[in-house]
Amino acid sequence: MRVLTSPESPLNKLFLIELEDGNTVEAVHYRGDTLCVSTQVGCPIECKFCVSGREGLLRNLTAEEIYGQYELVKECHAIKRIAVAGIGEPLANWENVKSAFWKFKEEHLKVSFYTTGFPLKNLRELIELPHAGVSISVHSLNKELRKELMPFAGNVNLLIDFLKEFLPTLSRKKRGKVSLAYLLMEGVNDSREDLESLSELASSLGVSVSLLFYNDILGFSRLSPERYEEAFLFLRNRGVRVTLSNRFRKDKLGGCGTLAVNRALEPYKPYNFLLWSTKR
Numbered sequence: 001m002r003v004l005t006s007p008e009s010p011l012n013k014l015f016l017i018e019l020e021d022g023n024t025v026e027a028v029h030y031r032g033d034t035l036c037v038s039t040q041v042g043c044p045i046e047c048k049f050c051v052s053g054r055e056g057l058l059r060n061l062t063a064e065e066i067y068g069q070y071e072l073v074k075e076c077h078a079i080k081r082i083a084v085a086g087i088g089e090p091l092a093n094w095e096n097v098k099s100a101f102w103k104f105k106e107e108h109l110k111v112s113f114y115t116t117g118f119p120l121k122n123l124r125e126l127i128e129l130p131h132a133g134v135s136i137s138v139h140s141l142n143k144e145l146r147k148e149l150m151p152f153a154g155n156v157n158l159l160i161d162f163l164k165e166f167l168p169t170l171s172r173k174k175r176g177k178v179s180l181a182y183l184l185m186e187g188v189n190d191s192r193e194d195l196e197s198l199s200e201l202a203s204s205l206g207v208s209v210s211l212l213f214y215n216d217i218l219g220f221s222r223l224s225p226e227r228y229e230e231a232f233l234f235l236r237n238r239g240v241r242v243t244l245s246n247r248f249r250k251d252k253l254g255g256c257g258t259l260a261v262n263r264a265l266e267p268y269k270p271y272n273f274l275l276w277s278t279k280r
């Protein structure tokens, strides 16, 4: 494995990493102490709003390749936290992700996860690990719409039933580390009814909501800052704990949904293509 190039914005530094077989994945160093790592080459969930899933899944990363991203970047940057939130669905490569997790823990790193939730037996195991946070991406509570947005993510009703049964068995502290992630897209999943359902679910589960701000990249539109704030207040006024996307996640370089597999071969020419190609 080797770093091919590492373009940076004022907020994030993206590492384009070549694997032994020539495929490339990406990791992002942000907030001065956190590394977001990829778990697969491509992604089997194929979310319509995310660059990472455009070509589907090419292969799983090995545990060494997941951990190896940390080994490469730690040479030049401080890392205290790992966010398993890059390219791939961690639960779809669970044995390798779990092995890498324990290696990260041996280094005393805090490890948090983003997942779409399936297989549910893996989600249960994940939540039981000594993680620093598990964010479950729902993005819509309407079964049909979620399937449209996240074609291979699994049935949201089964996910909700599982969470309703499992979360109450956890300690309050453990449950406090589980949240629902909801990516707001204008005219898609941002209606009053959508937010009402989300607030009811979060309240009944006793978990917080992470309201994600969309990086306009694949044909959907983000909310205006005013409407984003309104959505935040709507949930908060109903007693839901809400967090908003921080500036690192909103950044066009390496922010949510922007990481690409085999970027140099991508027919899609992202905003930062020229930036990093000139740095080679």
Ligand code: SF4
Binding pocket: 043, 044, 045, 046, 047, 050, 051, 052, 053, 054, 086, 087, 088, 089, 116, 257
């Ligand atoms: S948002 Fe996550 S689960 Fe969906 S395609 Fe992108 S990497 Fe995969």
